[in-house]
Amino acid sequence: MSFDVPADRQYLESHEWAAESDGTVRIGISDFAQDELGDVVFVELPQSGETVEADDNFGVIESIKAVSDLYAPVGGEVVAVNDRLFDEPELVNDDPYGEGWMIELEATDESESLLSADEYEAQIA
Amino acid sequence: MSLQSPPLRGVHDDRGATFTEFGGWEMPVEFDGIRTEHEAVRDDAGVFDVSHMGQIEVRGPDALPLMNRLTTNDASRLDPGHSQYAAITDEDGVMIDDTVVYRLPDRDGERVYLFVPNAGSDEAMTERWESSRESLDLDAAVENVTHEYGMIAVQGPNTPDIVTDAVDESDTVAALDRFTATDATVRGVECWIARTGYTGEDGFELIFPADDATAVWDEFVPACQPCGLGARDTLRLEAGYLLSGQDFDPDDNPRTPYEAGIGFAVALETDFVGRDALQTQNEDGVDENLVGFGLDERGIARHGYDVESIDGDVIGTVTSGTMSPTLDRAIGLAYVPVEYADPGTELSISVRGRTKRAKVEPIPFIDTV
Numbered sequence: 001m002s003f004d005v006p007a008d009r010q011y012l013e014s015h016e017w018a019a020e021s022d023g024t025v026r027i028g029i030s031d032f033a034q035d036e037l038g039d040v041v042f043v044e045l046p047q048s049g050e051t052v053e054a055d056d057n058f059g060v061i062e063s064i065k066a067v068s069d070l071y072a073p074v075g076g077e078v079v080a081v082n083d084r085l086f087d088e089p090e091l092v093n094d095d096p097y098g099e100g101w102m103i104e105l106e107a108t109d110e111s112e113s114l115l116s117a118d119e120y121e122a123q124i125a
Numbered sequence: 126m127s128l129q130s131p132p133l134r135g136v137h138d139d140r141g142a143t144f145t146e147f148g149g150w151e152m153p154v155e156f157d158g159i160r161t162e163h164e165a166v167r168d169d170a171g172v173f174d175v176s177h178m179g180q181i182e183v184r185g186p187d188a189l190p191l192m193n194r195l196t197t198n199d200a201s202r203l204d205p206g207h208s209q210y211a212a213i214t215d216e217d218g219v220m221i222d223d224t225v226v227y228r229l230p231d232r233d234g235e236r237v238y239l240f241v242p243n244a245g246s247d248e249a250m251t252e253r254w255e256s257s258r259e260s261l262d263l264d265a266a267v268e269n270v271t272h273e274y275g276m277i278a279v280q281g282p283n284t285p286d287i288v289t290d291a292v293d294e295s296d297t298v299a300a301l302d303r304f305t306a307t308d309a310t311v312r313g314v315e316c317w318i319a320r321t322g323y324t325g326e327d328g329f330e331l332i333f334p335a336d337d338a339t340a341v342w343d344e345f346v347p348a349c350q351p352c353g354l355g356a357r358d359t360l361r362l363e364a365g366y367l368l369s370g371q372d373f374d375p376d377d378n379p380r381t382p383y384e385a386g387i388g389f390a391v392a393l394e395t396d397f398v399g400r401d402a403l404q405t406q407n408e409d410g411v412d413e414n415l416v417g418f419g420l421d422e423r424g425i426a427r428h429g430y431d432v433e434s435i436d437g438d439v440i441g442t443v444t445s446g447t448m449s450p451t452l453d454r455a456i457g458l459a460y461v462p463v464e465y466a467d468p469g470t471e472l473s474i475s476v477r478g479r480t481k482r483a484k485v486e487p488i489p490f491i492d493t494v
Binding site: 038039041042044060062063064065067086 | 425
């Protein structure tokens with residue numbers, strides 16, 4: 001089975017992605033991760049204005065079968081939260097790189113473990 | 126120890142299933158997603174490979190006294206083709222397993238029982254039956270036939286039509302009541318087919334020679350959605366059915382049938398192992414009960430999470446919990462002191478350190494057959 005790994009973003013080994021645009025960084029989980037989790041039923045995310053550290057746990061994602069911590073590829077102040085996910089968590093399954101994004105940060109630092117799309121693809125192969 | 130594979134392992138692999146270890150067996154956990162599979166069983170039809178369940182045959186002149194000594198229910202109530210749910214308890218009345226006991230047609234004028242213990246406990250149960258037979262000097266043959274048979278569960282409101290179409294003996298199978306069974310032929314394969322299951326829906330379970338498993342499975346796919354253990358767990362939990370090793374466990378969470386809410390499977394008039402302890406508990410009452418609960422806030426209360434009173438005292442532990450695909454909210458099971466067991470009682474569940482409001486609810490959570 002092959003998974004979508006867009007080249008326009010970076011990844012963590014723990015399957016989160018980070019994509020920069022217009023000075024902010026958007027964060028979500030990969031196609032591989034949503035497939036492994038199965039039906040996503042719940043996300044717990046920080047609120048706007050909170051600060052998260054790169055590589056730290058910033059939230060929780062639960063599917064019917066498993067609960068997983070979410071780790072931040074970059075750190076900084078949260079400037080937007082995708083609150084659609086609270087009522088439509090299935091967006092993470094349907095569109096993990098688009099409508100299923102989780103938070104946006106004003107990034108101040110980034111993980112030293114960021115992977116390129118090629119590197120991440122090799123990891124999940 | 127290497128994992129045991131069900132006879133259909135390759136068939137599931139070709140179908141793209143993901144697998145998990147369960148009771149020492151490598152079993153499919155998911156084919157097309159838990160929600161998809163769950164909804165198929167509630168609305169239409171699904172088929173599960175449950176070949177990891179044990180099968181133990183007991184026959185001979187003393188088969189009945191042996192069954193009645195080791196199971197909590199009364200096997201003398203079973204005519205050929207009938208079955209019953211029962212617990213297997215130790216001297217203290219603690220459940221070491223739960224099982225369905227079938228009475229098969231008599232063979233050579235003697236009674237034959239087939240009971241289905243949980244995955245991974247077939248060897249221990251065989252030893253238990255054999256040692257009891259020796260100590261009581263009973264004349265009965267005990268044979269662990271787990272690896273000789275495959276087993277599938279065909280479950281859902283549309284399964285009566287699907288199953289009667291699949292068997293040669295359509296009229297006989299269509300006439301089966303709940304917990305009755307008969308011999309039937311599927312694609313030339315002799316099966317033992319019972320109107321039983323563990324999903325809360327109407328349905329059937331079929332037991333057949335392991336070598337013929339693919340032919341039987343193929344008869345029900347694609348008419349039925351293939352389902353894995355993930356959906357089996359959400360379905361059985363909505364129906365309030367126990368999961369061995371989780372909702373009771375002789376080592377980690379020793380529980381009696383009365384505490385676990387299956388007192389209906391205890392026949393105190395028979396002399397089974399653990400009877401005296403259960404008689405006392407039945408007279409005195411239990412201190413704790415298994416209850417259902419629903420979470421009033423977003424989140425999922427999973428196995429092992431603390432249950433608290435609204436005053437913040439820890440009063441129990443979640444034994445099973447999930448997001449119910451049918452109800453679209455979080456539900457679970459937990460043992461709590463009897464004073465907290467009435468439906469409507471407010472509780473809290475500590476979900477990864479955050480307190481979430483919950484309420485005791487009647488079991489089952491859904492309408493079942």
